[in-house]
Amino acid sequence: MTIAVYAGSFDPVTAGHLSILCQATRLFGHVVMVVAHNPDKRTLLTAPERVELLREVVAHHPNVTVASTDGLIVEYARRIGASVLLRGVRGATDAQFETTLAQANRALAPELSTLFLPAESHLAEVSSSRLKEKLARGEDVSDFCPPAVVARLRQHLASPLPSSTPTSPSAP
Numbered sequence: 001m002t003i004a005v006y007a008g009s010f011d012p013v014t015a016g017h018l019s020i021l022c023q024a025t026r027l028f029g030h031v032v033m034v035v036a037h038n039p040d041k042r043t044l045l046t047a048p049e050r051v052e053l054l055r056e057v058v059a060h061h062p063n064v065t066v067a068s069t070d071g072l073i074v075e076y077a078r079r080i081g082a083s084v085l086l087r088g089v090r091g092a093t094d095a096q097f098e099t100t101l102a103q104a105n106r107a108l109a110p111e112l113s114t115l116f117l118p119a120e121s122h123l124a125e126v127s128s129s130r131l132k133e134k135l136a137r138g139e140d141v142s143d144f145c146p147p148a149v150v151a152r153l154r155q156h157l158a159s160p161l162p163s164s165t166p167t168s169p170s171a172p
Contacts, residue, residue, distance in 0.1 A: 001029030001030055002028045002029050002030075002083055002084060003028065003029065003030045003031075003032065003080060003081055003082040003083065003084070004024055004027070004028040004030070004031050004032070004082060004083075004084040004085070004086050004115070005031075005032050005034055005073060005076065005077045005080070005082045005084070005085050005086065006020065006021060006024060006031055006032070006033050006034065006085075006086040006087075006088075007033075007034040007035075007036045007069075007073045007076075007085070007086075008033075008034075008035075008036060008088075009035070009036060009038050009041050009043060009050075009128070010033070010035055010050050010053075010054055010128070011041070011043040011044055011045050011050060011128050012044075012045055012050065012053060012128055012131065012132075012145060012149045012152065012153060013050070013053060013054055013057060013128075013145065013146070013149060014123070014126050014127070014128055014131055014144055014145050014149075015119075015123050015126060015143065015144050015145055015146075016088065016090065016119040016120075016123040016124075016126040016127070016144075017088065017119075018057065018058075018146070019088075019119040019120045019123055020086065020088040020117045020119055021033065021058065021061070021064065023117050024086050024117065025061050025063055025064060027115075028063070028084065029063060030063050030064075030065070031061075031063060031064045031065075031086070032064075032065050032066070032067055032080060032082065033054050033058065033064060033065070033066045033067075034066075034067050034068060034069055034073065034076060035047050035050045035051050035054065035066070035067070035068040035069075036068070036069060036073055037068075037069070037070040044132060044153070044156055045152065045156065047068050048068075049152065050068075051066055051067070051068050053148060053149060053152055054066040056146075056148050057146045057148055057149070072108070073085065073105070074105050074108045074109035074112055077109070077112055078109060078111075078112075082112070083111070083112060083113065084112065084113050084114070084115055085102075085105060085112055085113070085114045085115070086114075086115055086117060087101070087102065087114060087115070087116050087117070088116075088117055088118070088119055089116050089117070089118050089119075090118070090119060090123075090124045090125070090126075090127070091124055095116070098114075098116055101114075102114035102116075123144070126144045131144050131145055131149075131153075132153060132157075135150065135153050135154065135157060136157050
């Protein structure tokens with residue numbers, strides 16, 4: 001069985017992420033969605049909250065599990081016996097960034113292949129940061145994320161943020 005790792009900050013998970021996941025579940029025997037710690041990103045949701053949300057929204061996929069790591073994704077993938085790293089792309093800017101990341105991962109772990117999957121075209125402009133911005137302005141985001149995500153974001157945006165938990169400047 002081929003194991004694929006789909007890693008990201010998922011702050012929060014969007015319909016674009018889930019579009020990639022749905023494609024991956026048809027291609028691979030098992031997909032592990034990994035909440036990765038990125039020291040360059042400031043997140044709204046804690047890693048345990050993101051893991052919990054992901055588990056809730058992917059529970060209907062029998063071949064998907066959710067995990068988290070503070071280490072390198074290639075090290076995590078090796079540890080669980082994965083052979084594929086999945087990356088979602090929305091457009092040319094993502095493609096350039098993701099190609100650079102894939103080349104770095106290949107240098108670290110040549111045995112892992114990286115597969116780029118595009119989200120559905122109507123989700124090409126959806127990002128976690130845009131989702132949070134729209135919701136903060138009171139806009140309807142129900143087409144861009146599951147209801148559980150909307151509810152969790154509303155909880156966070158309704159309460160004052162501590163200075164140590166600022167929002168993310170950008171997210172996949």
